[in-house]
Amino acid sequence: MASFGLQVIRGLFGLGEHVAPSLAGRAAFELFCRTPNVKRPTEGERRALAGAAGFMTEARHHRLKHGAGCIAVHEFRPEPGRASGATVLVIHGWRSRTEYMRALIEGLRDAGNRVISLDLPGHGRSSGRRLTLASAVETVALAQQWFGPFAAIVGHSFGGAVAVNAVSGFVRGTAPVPVQRLVLIAAPCAISAIFTGFSDMLNVGPRARAAMSRTVERVAGHRLEAFQGDRQLAAVPVPTLVVHARDDREVPAWHAEQYADAGGHVRLCWADGLGHRRILADDGVVREAVGFVDSGKSDLRD
Template structure:
């Protein structure tokens, strides 16, 4: 966000927070949920998106309604009975095109793979997204396409898929995969509200009202947005892929899975937050985890991981 725009926003929230804190909290939530521009930033991003669109051209487009949004879904594979079926979801500010190497790679095993554009992203409608919308979208995808053997999520999408599997949000329903994979994903969400409130200068009272409003929208408290606790309740195999140098989602989010008997932690160091989702080695590791009956392993080191 440009410095001038941020200064104006901070001044506006300072004034409105004193006069009408409830209104300030609701406006802050709307800003918190506002999705970034879908236009690629820079030549590298344009090339990545173009390559992704090329991969998606080989998939079947299958849009469906989810809440007030029309969600674009792409299906790799022909959906014949007997195949493994995977759902892949992207992170905040991303799209199916940006992570297309992952579903395309997983489909090489013969699996049917569905990848979504969340509301406000890619070719889906809308300009906002919150965790409840994301969970509702994942649950609706299972209603539309049938049960998935596994769900693979990057960043925000990993958290959303884990919460959808855990049935955390009141009235949202739940999905029932046999395995889950989270890549560079946050395992709790309090820090996002802390960082956002600090960035836009919310007073403590307005921040508290913002969280209260977010919890009402979600149908769950922020304490329930804990993917490690959800995984523990589920008792299903989980592969956690992360890079220790990830600057967007710190590595402690992955380490929190360390004591979970059903979780396997794979360090993909050197790949950061975004390249990790398209790395061939990571895709092969995920494919192996999904296709084999693997016993729980406490921690597995990827290339470049510290010993």
């Protein structure tokens, strides 16, 4: 049963659909972009952060000015004598942060890569309480200016969608970020599907949804329905590894299948039984991702 607060919100959006659909659509968009309060972690999040405290001391920490706030960037360098000369960008998902990407970061670093990990706006040690796809892509472009070029980008969940949009240059006002390899782990392909699930939960009606799409177009330069990762990858044939679990309840498996349909440059690897978040810490997934990134280093040297 929905909480009382959710019932009230659903009632308000139901009323807004009939009285002021444009206003309701803009309000729904702002709710969608609202990030969790990082100062109020759950008990599980507290334990995870405490467990990663030592790991985070191994990084060099940077802060970049972005819009009205600052972006936290964490730089993990390989041991002296093991550096390959390649730099890899790692992007976490919604309600996540660098600490939760630890296994991937350690695997990439131990293979000789310099790893740059972002805390997206409103997440981790970055400031703010709002995140859009456009602002996330802007932070990737900013990181590329300061720490690039990147041999590869590895993105989990929303971070994978950010990576695709950054590499394709699909968001208005941002140039494509050049890379040799992409790794997408449990990443959504159709952004509109995420909005649909969110709208269904809040009882956002069709006219208000249309207003949401217009707001997306104003912010990012395209209507919501245009943000299709498979089409973006088809237009930019960067070798891509897609890793997904068929039992993922947050991002259904058909998203991975759509990515795989983008062309022969996309390889799909199933990691069944690992869901949406456990997939990040799996040794087999880490080996697969690191091996795929390493296979592109010859391209970088050439």
